[in-house]
Amino acid sequence: MLGASGSGKSTLLRAIAGLEEIAAGRVLIGGEDVSRLAPARRGVAMVFQSFALFPHMTVERNIAFGLRARGESTQAVASTAEALGLSALLDRRPGELSGGERQRVALARALAARPRVLLLDEPLSNLDAQLRVSTRGEIRRVQERTGVTTLHVTHDQVEALALGHRVAVLRDGRLEQLGTPDEVWERPASAWVARFVGTPPMNLVPGERGLCGFRAEDAAARVDPGGEYVFELAERVGADVLWHLRRGEDLVAVRAGGAAPAVGERVAVEVPEARVRWFDRETGRAL
Amino acid sequence: MSEKRQLALMFAPYALGALLLFIAPALYSLSLSLYDADLLTESRFIGFGNFAELAGDELFHEVLWRSALFVAIAVPLRLFVAVGLALLLFRVRAGRTAAFLPSVVPDAAWAAVWIFLLNPVYGPLNWLLGLVGIAPVSWFSSGWAAFFAIILMLAFTVGEAFIVALAARQELPEELYDVARLEGARPWYVLRAVTLPLMAPVLALLATRDVAVSLQATFTATYLLTDGGPDRATLLLPIYSFDMGFELLRYGYASAMMLLGFLGCLALGVAQWFVVKRWRLGLSH
Amino acid sequence: MVLGALHPPGEPAPVGLELLRVQPSLAAFERAFDLVPLGRQLLNSLTVVAIAVPLSVVCASLAGFAMTRMGRRAHALAVGFTLVTLTIPVSALWVPRFAIFRELGVLDTYVPLIAPALIGTSPLLVLLAYWSARGLPRDLIDAARLAGLGPLKVWWRIVVPLTKRTLLAITALSFVAHWGNLIEPLLYLYDEAKATLPLGLSSLRQLGPTDAPVLLAGAVVATVPPALAFALAQRAVLDNTRRAGWVRR
Numbered sequence: 001m002l003g004a005s006g007s008g009k010s011t012l013l014r015a016i017a018g019l020e021e022i023a024a025g026r027v028l029i030g031g032e033d034v035s036r037l038a039p040a041r042r043g044v045a046m047v048f049q050s051f052a053l054f055p056h057m058t059v060e061r062n063i064a065f066g067l068r069a070r071g072e073s074t075q076a077v078a079s080t081a082e083a084l085g086l087s088a089l090l091d092r093r094p095g096e097l098s099g100g101e102r103q104r105v106a107l108a109r110a111l112a113a114r115p116r117v118l119l120l121d122e123p124l125s126n127l128d129a130q131l132r133v134s135t136r137g138e139i140r141r142v143q144e145r146t147g148v149t150t151l152h153v154t155h156d157q158v159e160a161l162a163l164g165h166r167v168a169v170l171r172d173g174r175l176e177q178l179g180t181p182d183e184v185w186e187r188p189a190s191a192w193v194a195r196f197v198g199t200p201p202m203n204l205v206p207g208e209r210g211l212c213g214f215r216a217e218d219a220a221a222r223v224d225p226g227g228e229y230v231f232e233l234a235e236r237v238g239a240d241v242l243w244h245l246r247r248g249e250d251l252v253a254v255r256a257g258g259a260a261p262a263v264g265e266r267v268a269v270e271v272p273e274a275r276v277r278w279f280d281r282e283t284g285r286a287l
Numbered sequence: 288m289s290e291k292r293q294l295a296l297m298f299a300p301y302a303l304g305a306l307l308l309f310i311a312p313a314l315y316s317l318s319l320s321l322y323d324a325d326l327l328t329e330s331r332f333i334g335f336g337n338f339a340e341l342a343g344d345e346l347f348h349e350v351l352w353r354s355a356l357f358v359a360i361a362v363p364l365r366l367f368v369a370v371g372l373a374l375l376l377f378r379v380r381a382g383r384t385a386a387f388l389p390s391v392v393p394d395a396a397w398a399a400v401w402i403f404l405l406n407p408v409y410g411p412l413n414w415l416l417g418l419v420g421i422a423p424v425s426w427f428s429s430g431w432a433a434f435f436a437i438i439l440m441l442a443f444t445v446g447e448a449f450i451v452a453l454a455a456r457q458e459l460p461e462e463l464y465d466v467a468r469l470e471g472a473r474p475w476y477v478l479r480a481v482t483l484p485l486m487a488p489v490l491a492l493l494a495t496r497d498v499a500v501s502l503q504a505t506f507t508a509t510y511l512l513t514d515g516g517p518d519r520a521t522l523l524l525p526i527y528s529f530d531m532g533f534e535l536l537r538y539g540y541a542s543a544m545m546l547l548g549f550l551g552c553l554a555l556g557v558a559q560w561f562v563v564k565r566w567r568l569g570l571s572h
Numbered sequence: 573m574v575l576g577a578l579h580p581p582g583e584p585a586p587v588g589l590e591l592l593r594v595q596p597s598l599a600a601f602e603r604a605f606d607l608v609p610l611g612r613q614l615l616n617s618l619t620v621v622a623i624a625v626p627l628s629v630v631c632a633s634l635a636g637f638a639m640t641r642m643g644r645r646a647h648a649l650a651v652g653f654t655l656v657t658l659t660i661p662v663s664a665l666w667v668p669r670f671a672i673f674r675e676l677g678v679l680d681t682y683v684p685l686i687a688p689a690l691i692g693t694s695p696l697l698v699l700l701a702y703w704s705a706r707g708l709p710r711d712l713i714d715a716a717r718l719a720g721l722g723p724l725k726v727w728w729r730i731v732v733p734l735t736k737r738t739l740l741a742i743t744a745l746s747f748v749a750h751w752g753n754l755i756e757p758l759l760y761l762y763d764e765a766k767a768t769l770p771l772g773l774s775s776l777r778q779l780g781p782t783d784a785p786v787l788l789a790g791a792v793v794a795t796v797p798p799a800l801a802f803a804l805a806q807r808a809v810l811d812n813t814r815r816a817g818w819v820r821r
Contacts, residue, residue, distance in 0.1 A: 019465050040471025052462035056484045066470030069480070113470065293723040294638050298650070301635035301698060304690025309657055312668035319668060326671055383810040391802045392573075393752030395773040396791035400573045402777070403784045411591065447696065447745075450809060492658070499661035506663060507754050511777055525663040532667045533759065545664040556659045 001153045002160035003170035004196070009153045012170070013119050016151065017044050029117055040070075045110035046119040049126060051102045053094040053109075060090040063108045076112055084108045084142070100131045107139070111146065118143075120152040124159060136162060157197045161185060169193050187277065188213075191284035194277065200242065203252040204279070210287055211279040216242060218275035221254040223261045227268030234260035245269065313549075320543035325536040337543035346519075347527075347544065353434075354502060354524040354548075361438050361501045366494055369448035374482065377456045390446025394507035401440045402512060427513060430520030437508050437521055441501060448493050455489040456482070495556035502548075524548050573795070577601070577788040600785035601793070607779050607786065610793055612765065613772040618797070620682055620768060621750045624689040628746040629739055632692030636701025637731045641723060651702070657695040663755075670759055684760040685753065685768070693746040704738035705731055737808045744805035748798045769794045 003009040014020040016027055018039035026035045027042075034042045045066075053062050063081060064074040081087050084104045094102055103123060110118055123139070124132045140163055143150045154160050160167050161181040169176040169184060177189035188194035194202035194213050202213045221229075221243055229245035229252070236242075243256045245267055254269055261267065278287040288296075320337055324330035341347050372386045389397065404412045405426040413423040426436045459482065467477045483490070506525040509515055515522035515530075528548070532541030580597045604610060639650045673684045692698040708731065716726045732739065754770035761767060767775075776790045802809070 014465075017465075017469060019468065038471075039468045044469065046465070046469055048462045048465070050460065050462055052460065052466050054463060054481060054485075056487075057480075065466070065480075066472070069467070069470050069472030069476050109466075288722065290717075290723055294641055297634040297723060297727065298638040298642075300631040300690045301638075301692070304631070304687065305653065305657070307672070307687060308669065308691060309660070309665070311672055312665040315668035315671060316665065319671070326674070380811070384806055387802070387806075387810060388799075391748050391795070391798050392791075393754075393770055393773070393794045393798065395752070395754045395770040395777075396573070396794040399773060399777065399787045399791040403573075403576055403788055406784065409784070453810075492655070495659045499659055502661050503663050510754075511774060525661070528663065529666065533670075538667050538671070542667050545667065548661060549664040552659060552661055552664075 001151060001168045001170060002157055002164075002197075003153075003155065005155055007170040008173035009155075009170050010121055011173075013046070013121055013151060013153050016117070017046055017119055018042055043116035044119055045113055045115035045117075046121065047103075047106045047110050047123045049122040051094075051106040051123075051126070053102055053105055055094050058091050058093055059086060059097070059105050062094070062105055063112050065109060066113045076114070080108045080112045083145070084111075084138075099127050100135055103127060103135055104138070107142065111142070111148070115148060118148045118150040120150060122153055122155070124154070124156075132159075139163065158199070161197070169196065171196075187286065189286050191279040194279070199237070200253040202277070203254075205247065205250045205252060206281070207278070209278050210281045211284070213277040213279055214271040214275055216240075216253045217255045219252075219254045219269050219271045221245065221256045221267050221269050223265055224268035225266050227266040229267045229269055231261045231263060231265045231267050233263070243267070316542045316546055316549075319539055320546050322539045324539040324542075326538050327536065330539065333539075337540050338547075340540065341543055341547065349519070350522055350524055350527045351547075353520075353522065357434070357438065357505065357523055358498050358502060361441060362494060362497045364438065364442050365445045365497055365501055366448065366490070368442055369445035369493070370452045370486075370490065372445075372449055373452035373456055374478070377453065383453075386449055387446040389443040390449075392444075394444075394504065395511060397440070397444065398507055398511040401436070401508075405436055405512075428517050430518050433513050433517060433521050437505060437512070440508055440512075441504050444504065447500070448497060451489065451493060452486070455486050459485050491559050491562075495552075495559050498555055499552050573788050573791050576784055577792045579785045581783050581785045581789075600783075600789040603783070603786045604776060604789040604793070608772045608776050608790070609764075609767075610769070610772050610776075610790060613767050613769045614793065614797075616766060617751060617769040620685050621747055623682070624686045624693070624750045625743060625746050627686065627689035628693040628697065628750075629743050631690050632698045632701040632742055632746075633705075633732065633735070633739055634727065635692065635698050636703075637705040637727050638723070639698075639702045640705045651699075654695045654699055654702075657691075658699075666755070666759060673760060679760055680762050680766065681760075682766070685750075685756050688750075688756075689746075692742070693749045697742045697745060700738055700742055701735070704735040708734055740805045740808040744801050744809055747801040751794075751798045751801075 001009045001012065011020055015022050018027075018034070018037065022035060026033050028034070029042060029044070054065065057065070059081070060077060061068075063086075064077045067074045067077070078087070081090060084107060086101070086104055086108055089097065089101060089105075094105065097105065103126075106123070120139070124135055127135055136159060139150075139152070152160075152163055154163075161184065164181055166178065167181055167184045168178045169189075171192055177184060177193050179187075179189075184193065184197055188197060188202065191204055191211055191213065194204065198215060200216050202215050203219070204211045204213050206212070217240070223231075229247045232244045232246055232251075234241055234243050234256075235253075240255050241257065241260070242253045243260065245252050245254060252269065279285065280287055319330075321332060321334060322330040323333050323336065372382075376383050376386060392400070404410050407413060407423055407425045407427070410426075412426075417423065424432050426432050463481060463485075464477070467481060472480070502523065502525060505521075505523045506529065509521050509523060509526045510529075513521040515526050524544070528541045528544050531537050531544065575591050577600050578596045578598075579591075579600065581600045581603045635650075639647060642650060669684075673679055673687075676683075678684060688694075692701065712730060712734075713726060716730055721729065752770065753768070754774065757768045757771050758774070761771065773787075773790050773794055776787055
């Protein structure tokens with residue numbers, strides 16, 4: 001679930017878990033209506049943004065918390081810890097662990113109860129950039145190994161597209177689009193999704209059929225005295241160089257090679273017809 | 288004026304107060320306890336004479352044991368009330384005012400109320416006991432009754448501990464309780480496994496402080512209600528040392544006595560701290 | 573307390589539900605004011621709190637903020653000392669305090685009653701001020717320092733306005749503590765004309781120990797001012813103390 005902060009994605013996650021009451025609608029898990037069930041009876045487990053580990057308990061006690069609370073056997077703890085590479089840390093306390101280790105403990109605790117649905121609330125946002133990428137891979141591997149249905153909430157579109165089999169884009173509490181990462185990338189349902197997903201965002205300029213959208217990497221730019229655009233600046237983003245161009249009020253970014261022109265020089269931009277997306281000028285919906 | 292100087296100036300009133308009200312009195316008390324002093328005539332140095340006398344003073348031993356018994360009953364009771372109320376009213380605003388209200392009433396007025404409540408003839412407490420078939424208790428003429436009346440009366444004035452416990456509970460991250468709900472932990476389990484261990488440092492501080500506070504509070508109660516009686520049953524350290532110092536003018540002896548009480552409180556505090564620390568670190572698997 | 577005080581004095585005291593069947597009478601109050609100069613004592617108590625409470629709040633807030641800005645060791649010492657004083661029974665210090673105030677020649681004045689204001693009435697209130705000052709964003713204080721404000725100005729312009737709720741709570745708690753103080757007037761005041769209200773209640777107890785309505789009338793008179801002070805500040809004392817910034821985040 002992808003959305004900006006305040007879009008309601010955490011609220012939705014908490015509603016699914018039963019931590020938040022729902023005023024209308026239903027929550028279905030595996031076709032079963034769980035809307036009236038207590039959180040603990042829904043078969044969901046959750047990893048919180050802050051990890052929510054009990055600071056006074058060892059790793060082992062943290063992972064076994066739910067099992068002990070319900071008076072169940074704690075046999076599964078060892079194998080869960082093993083699977084997440086925590087076996088050597090079982091006697092430590094959260095305060096003695098690194099951010100990534102805490103994250104894995106939180107994940108282990110959630111998995112120990114063998115939930116039907118795993119809810120992850122921005123689990124990567126408290127990690128530094130390096131760790132984020134490796135932990136992202138870890139989450140994906142765990143999901144594939146256990147096969148548990150996982151709802152992962154994030155505000156980071158890269159994370160959403162990298163992890164999700166399906167991506168739900170939320171805006172102001174409403175579902176803007178639901179689709180595979182490819183669909184969201186290739187066929188954004190609205191101009192808003194087009195701008196929200198992608199770095200840089202999809203270019204949108206007025207055209208004859210509405211708003212004309214195209215991605216930076218789909219366009220070709222070359223210096224041309226008759227071009228419509230004026231060159232403003234060049235910017236290196238990883239392997240690519242982006243040219244920022246202006247046409248009247250509209251700004252676009254285009255991936256380009258070769259030496260950058262002088263500021264103010266005219267540039268022509270071409271986009272293959274198949275790569276152009278059209279959006280309604282009023283509603284912003286895809287046409 | 289430099290930043291350092293300004294900061295020193297801002298801290299100065301507190302430092303002066305600490306010197307005047309704690310440090311100087313503590314040191315003075317140390318020296319006074321070594322003298323036979325009535326503060327009227329010349330004091331006479333007697334070394335550890337006061338302490339030697341205390342060791343043989345049977346009345347003092349009696350007062351000490353009674354005070355220890357009082358603390359052993361009153362402190363857990365008061366903490367139970369304060370922390371219980373704080374945990375009950377943590378999510379509810381209503382009722383907090385009522386919980387704090389007895390602590391707003393001046394001690395002397397609170398004592399007046401209890402003089403009325405406990406009156407053996409017309410007191411509402413005996414009337415209530417009568418309703419459930421318990422014979423009237425003569426609160427002020429029976430020793431144990433008076434002792435427990437004092438404890439009962441002080442079980443309500445726990446406003447300070449209540450708000451500190453309330454604040455401490457509010458500090459605990461809500462997400463830990465979300466986890467407990469998702470995992471289906473029962474309220475008792477959450478209380479035992481999560482809330483109390485996490486509040487342990489604050490509880491230790493409150494317990495240590497309440498040894499001093501509750502003992503202190505017995506002064507007004509005993510001074511106005513029972514005057515230590517009947518038959519010395521409510522003669523506790525504060526009123527005994529007050530009488531010794533300010534009625535009998537044996538200031539040196541009173542100082543020695545209070546010094547022992549002070550050291551006792553300090554030792555208790557340290558002991559409590561270590562117990563809680565062990566518990567919190569889970570060394571007692 | 574209130575019901576009992578509204579019964580007329582001198583008659584057999586109400587038993588059980590008779591307490592509720594009251595024909596309100598202020599006779600008990602008149603009798604209480606006749607027996608003991610409660611009006612005078614009310615004024616004396618008000619005089620003491622009028623000086624001691626504002627002084628307590630200022631001293632507690634200044635010290636609390638200063639503690640957040642000290643060097644490591646001074647900070648540890650100040651906070652540690654404050655925590656230790658919390659666990660000391662004040663009764664252990666009555667005798668030496670009395671002797672010191674006598675040396676200073678301030679017995680039978682209000683000085684010993686007001687002196688605790690220097691430590692914010694109770695060290696606990698200093699800790700409250702310290703915790704709330706520590707809860708303020710450090711960047712905010714640093715920005716003010718860069719703008720050239722000294723600690724005193726930072727305190728006045730930033731700390732005081734932003735910790736208002738805590739200061740209000742401290743005001744109420746300090747008021748309640750000073751107002752209810754019985755032991756200190758008992759130790760330090762001899763002149764009847766200077767007596768404060770708790771002393772009045774104490775003599776009321778000795779003069780009319782059997783007349784419940786009179787004693788309760790005195791108790792009502794003594795309870796109204798702190799109850800009012802508390803009512804005005806109760807949101808600050810009892811509401812979400814997290815927002816009031818009482819305890820460190």
